[in-house]
Amino acid sequence: MxxxxxxxxxxxxxxxxxxxxxxxxxxxxxxxxxxxxxxxxxxxxxxxxxxxxxxxxxxxxxxxxxxxxxxxxxxxxxxxxxxxxxxxxxxxxxxxxxxxxxxxxxxxGALMALLEERKKKLAAEGLFADDRKKRLPPLPRVIGVVTSPTGAVIRDILHRIEDRFPLHVVVWPVRVQGETSGAEVANGIRGFNALDPDGPVPRPDVLIVARGGGSIEDLWGFNEEAVVRAAAESQIPLISAVGHETDWTLIDLAADVRAPTPTGAAEIAVPVKAELMSMVDDRSRRLNSGLVRFVTSRRTELRAASAALPAPQDLLALPRQKFDTAANGLERALIYSTRTHRTNWQNLAGRLSPHLLQRLSSKARQDLQTVSERQQRALSVAVGQKRQSFLAIESRLTPARLRQQTTLGMERLSGLAERLDRAYTARLTHDKSRLDGLQKLLKSLSYKDVLARGYAVVRDDTGQPLRSAGGVASGAALSIELGDGTVDAVTVSGSAAPKKAKQKPKKPAEGKPEAGQGSLF
The missing domain is CATH 2.40.50.140 (Nucleic acid-binding proteins)
Structure with missing residues (x-):
């Protein structure tokens, strides 16, 4: 060719x-x-x-x-x-x-101005209010994730959930960047909320909307009004995990909880199974220990009460003695009465005729028989009453009554244990919410975010921040804290007092910031 x-x-x-x-x-x-x-x-x-x-x-x-x-x-x-x-x-x-x-x-910038305007509009409608945010369930059964099914984000979330507490995870695949990403994310949130709890696809207990870091253009889909409204309307508690810790979007303000990273969202949504098992074991041991102490205390009280009770023979001693006394008195009374009547009869015998004597004798015999019968009946009634009183006292001292009191005590203990568990759970939830609030306050007051924007903190050799260039001698050792670490420096010139004349800035040494750079504090 x-x-x-x-x-x-x-x-x-x-x-x-x-x-x-x-x-x-x-x-x-x-x-x-x-x-x-x-x-x-x-x-x-x-x-x-x-x-x-x-x-x-x-x-x-x-x-x-x-x-x-x-x-x-x-x-x-x-x-x-x-x-x-x-x-x-x-x-x-x-x-x-x-x-x-x-x-x-x-x-x-145009985008930032548009973002700020949209933020004010949605805030005025109350979509970012704290009183409408929902609490996360302590132990969800199903977790729904709205994210890209092919990125590293979903793998990080699944790996962290598997490590902490393996649960059922349902993924709603969406695009997390591009013109249609906002609509797809909003549809994913509303789709999860529309699921039937008893349907073939389980309805999640917690939602996670996640994406990796990127520029404001990459994350713009999560600033769209449709996404914010869908997050605010969600009946399922929602965790926003969009971007890195320094990134923020409007869905972060509308979500119930904001996570710094997708991995952090998995840690917020799922507790550590080993910690829960340890807590259950600890409570079980405490419950068993409390039960043993309770039974031991009741046993001691029972023994003390038993020791304070008199013996059965002592309870019957006084009634028996009274009975013997009454029986002996009755015999003597009968003898005395007979003797008295015999004496009277002998005294009257001389004055009475046989006929009258027979009549009086007959009458006296009848009276004596009547009195004897009445005494026998009275004695039977008294003995019956004493026997009933003894049986009543004996019934109150049976082991069945003691077992009944023990059963009532056990029921009260069970109720107290349930109240203790509920109170402990409520206190733990309250302390966790308070800790989250303190953590957010600490982050808002920290100067680390300011350092990340390019500022620096200059300290002297004692570690104290420098507030002015005055008093810094030439050759002084300094440490400069930046957003990603700390470097050491040495001043090349110094001044005893601040000068009003404008000095020409010097080019800093390679790899080190300018000496005398101002502090944030």
Missing amino acids: SETQSNIAEFSVSEISFSIKRTMEDAFGYVRVRGELGRISRPGSGHIYLDLKDDRAVLSGVVWKGVASKLKIQPEQGLEVIATGKITTFPGQSKYQMVIDAMEPAGA
């Missing part, structure tokens, strides 16, 4: 790339560009890579390490700025970019 002859000049890849680079740099030189900051990246080299964008285009930008420390403002996502620099190309990737030498704020 013959080669095609052409008079077109041939260039190497490097020649054409660097020719384009020179052409763009000569054509534009220094320019001022106004736009909104999008993606911002701060690698370990100290350079800053970012995107400048408007509603139709995106321009990549880079701030070199030496310039980054001299910027008037630190780049933040969503901030509208005016950047000054030159347009150039990066031949290694065939892309053009802007090398930024200066940056100044130009106003709030």
Whole structure:
């Protein structure tokens, strides 16, 4: 096959790339560009890579390490700025970019302004109110997850639930980025709420809406009004786990609980099974110990009561003695009465005729028989009454009555144990809510978030924060705390008192921030 002859000049890849680079740099030189900051990246080299964008285009930008420390403002996502620099190309990737030498704020970004306006509108409707937020169940049976089925987020959630307490997890697959992500997430939340508790797909007890970190554009679907309203209307308690700990979206404000990460959401939703088993074992041991102490105490009280009771023979001694006394008295009374009547009869015998004597004798015999019968009946009644009294006393001393009292005591103990369990659960829930509130307050007052935005805390060799440059001697050892760690530094110049004259900033040493940088406190 013959080669095609052409008079077109041939260039190497490097020649054409660097020719384009020179052409763009000569054509534009220094320019001022106004736009909104999008993606911002701060690698370990100290350079800053970012995107400048408007509603139709995106321009990549880079701030070199030496310039980054001299910027008037630190780049933040969503901030509208005016950047000054030159347009150039990066031949290694065939892309053009802007090398930024200066940056100044130009106003709030369009997306951030829209987000703030939407936040105020939904807050006015009460969708973010704390009084409408629901408590999470202490031990859910089914957990519903609204997220992408193919990302690392669902794997992290499943792995953490498996480690803590294996439960049934139902995943509602959605897109977590793009134009349709907001509608799909809202449909997922409402779909879980519409499930029948007795249907083929179990209705979850807790919902988790999760996504990994990203830029404000990547997370914008979770700021849509439909998603916020669906989260606020959810009858199932909902945990929001969108982005990293520093990211926030409107669904975080409408959710019942916000988790810093998807893994943290799994930890909030599910307790640790081993801890629950340990708590149950501990309560069982305490219950058994309390029961043993109760039975022992009752046994001691029973023995004390038994020891205080008189013996049965002692209870019958007095009635028996009274009976013997009455019996002996009756015999003597009969003898005395007979003797008296005999004496009277003998005294009257001389004065009475046989007929009268027979009549009186007959009458006396009848009276004596009547009295004897009445005494016998009275004696029988008295003995019967004493016997009934003795039987009544004896019935109150039976073991059955003691067993009945013991049974009543056991029932009271069971009721007290149930009340103790409910009170313990309520106290534990209250303390957990209070701990969560204190943790949120601690995070809101911490200066770590401020350090993450590019500020630093400068301390002297004793660890005390420096509030001014006055009094810092040359060669003093300093430690500078940044958002991702602490570096040591040494001052190259010092002053005994603050100076009013403006000094030209010096370029900091490689890998170290400028000496004398102000403290946050």
